[in-house]
Amino acid sequence: MAESVAQRFYVQPRSETAHANVAPRQQGQLAIVARQLRRNRGAMIGLILIMAEILIAIAAPLVAPYPPLQQSVKHALQPPSRLHWFGTDDIGRDILSRVIYGARISLRVGLISVSIAATIGTTFGILAGFHGGALEKFIMGFADILLAFPGMLLALAIIAILGPGLSNVMIAVGIGSIPTYIRVARGSTLSIKGCDYVTGARSVGCSDARIMFRYILPNVLPPLIVLMTVGVAGAILTASGLSFLGLGAQPPTPEWGSILNAGRTYLRRAWWFAVFPGLAITVTVLSMNLLGDGLRDALDPKLRR
Amino acid sequence: MNRSRILAIMLVITVILSSACSSPQPAATPTTAPPAAGSPAATTAPPAADQPVRGGTIVVSHGQNVSDTLNQHTSTHTTSRMVAHHVLDTLTAVNPNDGSIHPSLATSWEVSPDGKVYTFKLRTDVKFHDGTPFNAESVKFNFDYTMRDDIRHGFAWSALGGTSFDRTEVVDSSTVKVYLKAPNAAFLVSLSDGGLGIDSPTAMQAGGEDYGIKTLVGSGPFKFKEWVKGDHITLVRSDEYNWAPDIFQHSGPAYLDEIIYRDIQDVATRIAALEAGELTLATSTEPMVAQLRGNPDIQILLTPKAGTARMYTMNLGKSPTDDIRVRQAIAHAIDKAALLGLPAWSGIGRVAVAPIPRNMVPNGDLSAVAQYDIAFDPAKAKSLLDEAGWKVGSDGIREKGGQKMVVDWAITAASVPQVEPVEQMLRDVGIGMNIRTGDFNFWISECEKLNYNMTLMSDSGYNTLFLLDEFWQSESAGNWQAYSNPKFDEYLAKALAGTTQQEIWNNAMLAMAETMKDVQGVNAWEQDYVYGASTALRGVAYHEIGWPFFYDAWLSK
Numbered sequence: 001m002a003e004s005v006a007q008r009f010y011v012q013p014r015s016e017t018a019h020a021n022v023a024p025r026q027q028g029q030l031a032i033v034a035r036q037l038r039r040n041r042g043a044m045i046g047l048i049l050i051m052a053e054i055l056i057a058i059a060a061p062l063v064a065p066y067p068p069l070q071q072s073v074k075h076a077l078q079p080p081s082r083l084h085w086f087g088t089d090d091i092g093r094d095i096l097s098r099v100i101y102g103a104r105i106s107l108r109v110g111l112i113s114v115s116i117a118a119t120i121g122t123t124f125g126i127l128a129g130f131h132g133g134a135l136e137k138f139i140m141g142f143a144d145i146l147l148a149f150p151g152m153l154l155a156l157a158i159i160a161i162l163g164p165g166l167s168n169v170m171i172a173v174g175i176g177s178i179p180t181y182i183r184v185a186r187g188s189t190l191s192i193k194g195c196d197y198v199t200g201a202r203s204v205g206c207s208d209a210r211i212m213f214r215y216i217l218p219n220v221l222p223p224l225i226v227l228m229t230v231g232v233a234g235a236i237l238t239a240s241g242l243s244f245l246g247l248g249a250q251p252p253t254p255e256w257g258s259i260l261n262a263g264r265t266y267l268r269r270a271w272w273f274a275v276f277p278g279l280a281i282t283v284t285v286l287s288m289n290l291l292g293d294g295l296r297d298a299l300d301p302k303l304r305r
Numbered sequence: 306m307n308r309s310r311i312l313a314i315m316l317v318i319t320v321i322l323s324s325a326c327s328s329p330q331p332a333a334t335p336t337t338a339p340p341a342a343g344s345p346a347a348t349t350a351p352p353a354a355d356q357p358v359r360g361g362t363i364v365v366s367h368g369q370n371v372s373d374t375l376n377q378h379t380s381t382h383t384t385s386r387m388v389a390h391h392v393l394d395t396l397t398a399v400n401p402n403d404g405s406i407h408p409s410l411a412t413s414w415e416v417s418p419d420g421k422v423y424t425f426k427l428r429t430d431v432k433f434h435d436g437t438p439f440n441a442e443s444v445k446f447n448f449d450y451t452m453r454d455d456i457r458h459g460f461a462w463s464a465l466g467g468t469s470f471d472r473t474e475v476v477d478s479s480t481v482k483v484y485l486k487a488p489n490a491a492f493l494v495s496l497s498d499g500g501l502g503i504d505s506p507t508a509m510q511a512g513g514e515d516y517g518i519k520t521l522v523g524s525g526p527f528k529f530k531e532w533v534k535g536d537h538i539t540l541v542r543s544d545e546y547n548w549a550p551d552i553f554q555h556s557g558p559a560y561l562d563e564i565i566y567r568d569i570q571d572v573a574t575r576i577a578a579l580e581a582g583e584l585t586l587a588t589s590t591e592p593m594v595a596q597l598r599g600n601p602d603i604q605i606l607l608t609p610k611a612g613t614a615r616m617y618t619m620n621l622g623k624s625p626t627d628d629i630r631v632r633q634a635i636a637h638a639i640d641k642a643a644l645l646g647l648p649a650w651s652g653i654g655r656v657a658v659a660p661i662p663r664n665m666v667p668n669g670d671l672s673a674v675a676q677y678d679i680a681f682d683p684a685k686a687k688s689l690l691d692e693a694g695w696k697v698g699s700d701g702i703r704e705k706g707g708q709k710m711v712v713d714w715a716i717t718a719a720s721v722p723q724v725e726p727v728e729q730m731l732r733d734v735g736i737g738m739n740i741r742t743g744d745f746n747f748w749i750s751e752c753e754k755l756n757y758n759m760t761l762m763s764d765s766g767y768n769t770l771f772l773l774d775e776f777w778q779s780e781s782a783g784n785w786q787a788y789s790n791p792k793f794d795e796y797l798a799k800a801l802a803g804t805t806q807q808e809i810w811n812n813a814m815l816a817m818a819e820t821m822k823d824v825q826g827v828n829a830w831e832q833d834y835v836y837g838a839s840t841a842l843r844g845v846a847y848h849e850i851g852w853p854f855f856y857d858a859w860l861s862k
Contacts (some may be wrong), residue, residue: 069639069728071728073647076647076648089731090592090647090649091647091725091726163747164741164742164743165741204382246721246743250723250739250741250742251721251724251728252738254723262721263575265573265592265722267573269592269596
């Protein structure tokens with residue numbers, strides 16, 4: 001998510017022509033939002049940390065001091081040192097390298113599961129809000145059923161059906177967050193549906209699909225972007241939780257949650273084993289939430305300074 | 306096949322238990338195991354000057370106590386036997402130090418020449434905790450009950466021989482005859498198991514459905530007081546107890562006033578409770594117990610597990626482990642000694658040389674089969690794989706005909722620390738590893754479907770023939786390796802029909818050698834049961850399985 005957020009706010013405002021035919025109020029707003037965001041220190045810290053993490057994840061083979069799977073029986077449970085900044089695990093693997101490679105996995109899980117949820121949820125949310133009637137009742141009923149289950153429980157149930165594994169975790173976490181997107185997209189659609197430009201589009205003979213895609217979608221996006229940013233954090237946390245329970249990433253994959261779980265046994269003998277992957281999760285989730293909060297404030301006209 | 310089903314159930318149960326406490330299990334020859342390098346020698350024997358004193362309550366946690374019932378006729382849960390054995394006496398008793406069979410409720414016995422009829426003389430001075438006398442009728446009632454077809458067949462049913470058990474006949478009040486349909490070389494040993502403890506028939510009839518839940522009445526050194534499900538089981542001393550078998554250090558009533566078994570499933574929590582003084586003894590794991598070393602208030606108790614060695618078994622029915630050269634290569638690639646040095650083992654246990662550990666065979670002598678054990682030799686592994694046509698690919702993993710050499714593992718999540726270290730050893734010779742983990746049900750179902758190449762396997766029990774049969778007999782339902790070798794079946798059948806120890810063991814060794822020549826798996830290590838205990842706890846004995854037995858135990862002030 002972070003990438004698209006960055007592009008949206010730092011690249012797009014400068015290439016105004018590319019978007020000349022999109023709903024006109026979008027343009028000026030983006031510039032305002034970017035300015036607002038830049039003033040929010042928390043959000044900027046979050047953004048910088050996430051950008052750094054993305055860079056590290058991409059450059060993992062260059063920055064990681066060791067291959068993440070390389071064991072060394074003789075160097076098990078070594079405390080942090082110059083050779084191993086984050087120490088080693090119970091079979092002598094370098095924890096720093098595993099945490100770095102783990103960033104790839106966590107970011108991927110976060111992005112993919114949020115993409116699944118946002119794509120499906122937004123589509124159905126707009127459909128429900130735009131068409132109303134029986135379709136809306138059906139979609140919202142479905143969303144309410146999903147919402148009735150606590151997210152983790154739902155994910156566990158889906159994993160129980162699909163079997164453990166990282167891709168199934170992405171699907172499970174994705175499905176679990178669909179209803180939130182449905183509700184938000186539907187709510188925004190309902191308020192936009194009556195706008196003059198939508199009526200105008202309809203009166204010149206635009207198809208329903210075109211109206212939804214070209215006129216409604218861009219205008220329901222702002223709250224969804226906030227939701228997605230925070231959603232990535234939630235997805236990473238849930239996925240780590242599932243891996244912690246042994247249902248997510250399979251060994252020897254360096255997933256943060258599973259490293260944390262392995263380190264739990266040695267918490268008193270080797271604090272570094274659990275603490276560093278735990279810190280990685282904390283920092284990532286915190287950054288995402290800071291950025292999400294900042295975006296929410298920036299996108300809300302009432303909160304603008 | 307009925308017998309096979311029972312075998313499978315039994316395996317399931319023992320594994321549930323082992324996964325519940327995330328590895329170590331109870332088992333056989335009681336001893337204080339060899340201390341790991343640098344650790345204080347574990348000891349169970351009280352210093353000579355100390356005299357046992359009476360009184361005190363101990364609080365014990367083996368993880369989850371019992372999930373089904375304490376009624377041994379229907380229970381399939383290993384911990385249930387461990388607890389119930391304190392309440393129920395058995396016909397025989399096995400001295401865990403040398404495997405010798407001693408009288409307990411039975412004072413003597415005779416076996417017919419064909420090995421099918423056992424005549425037991427019984428003690429006449431024994432009373433159950435409810436005051437009713439123990440006699441031949443009690444034995445018949447218990448065995449008849451176990452063999453009933455309208456109850457769930459538990460461990461007891463298979464321990465009596467399952468379908469090969471015939472009937473029980475009362476000769477007079479102190480003599481009972483047991484008829485078997487086929488000889489069972491392990492029968493007298495099985496009778497010493499808590500699972501075949503004798504319950505009071507009166508109490509069983511009175512208790513009905515609640516027997517084993519709200520009541521449990523035997524003639525053992527402790528009486529059942531209460532069981533609060535999910536929380537604790539309390540046993541109290543029986544002051545009338547005066548018929549201890551001579552395998553113990555003393556006779557008469559037990560020393561302890563009370564034993565409380567608490568349910569604490571998480572091993573880290575158990576160890577924390579032990580260190581806080583809330584527990585007297587806790588079942589532990591190797592890495593957890595290693596952190597107790599150096600704590601002056603805690604002693605580490607180790608006892609070799611009765612059962613098979615811990616094995617990385619291989620499925621002969623699925624490529625690439627269907628090729629013996631690949632299996633040999635895998636065995637050559639795994640450095641068992643290095644594994645034991647890792648924190649997951651913490652130096653506890655011994656490198657195995659056969660599927661059955663030394664503590665399970667007479668005099669610990671495995672020399673008849675040790676020659677078939679495959680030594681760590683990565684160079685040999687590589688040449689075997691080359692020979693089998695697996696060439697090293699660009700990423701270091703071998704391939705043949707477009708297929709990557711990836712060995713598929715299906716294991717429980719709890720086994721990960723003991724499987725993950727193998728990954729590097731195999732990769733070093735060009736074998737990739739795909740690990741799939743899940744809960745116990747996932748693991749069992751993958752094994753049953755033979756949908757894996759390798760897994761971490763073992764079972765507990767003190768009956769070697771039973772274990773060999775369970776794993777490798779070609780028709781056994783517990784044979785999850787697609788192993789079928791007529792020679793093995795033949796040697797095992799001879800061992801089961803054997804009438805002398807020599808005949809039994811010679812054939813058992815020959816059978817074992819077959820599995821080793823076929824490289825049915827990597828016999829990795831001999832496991833110890835691992836307990837942490839307060840240093841105030843003295844005189845813990847282990848019964849044949851390797852579980853702590855508290856009849857001789859006492860608390861020093």
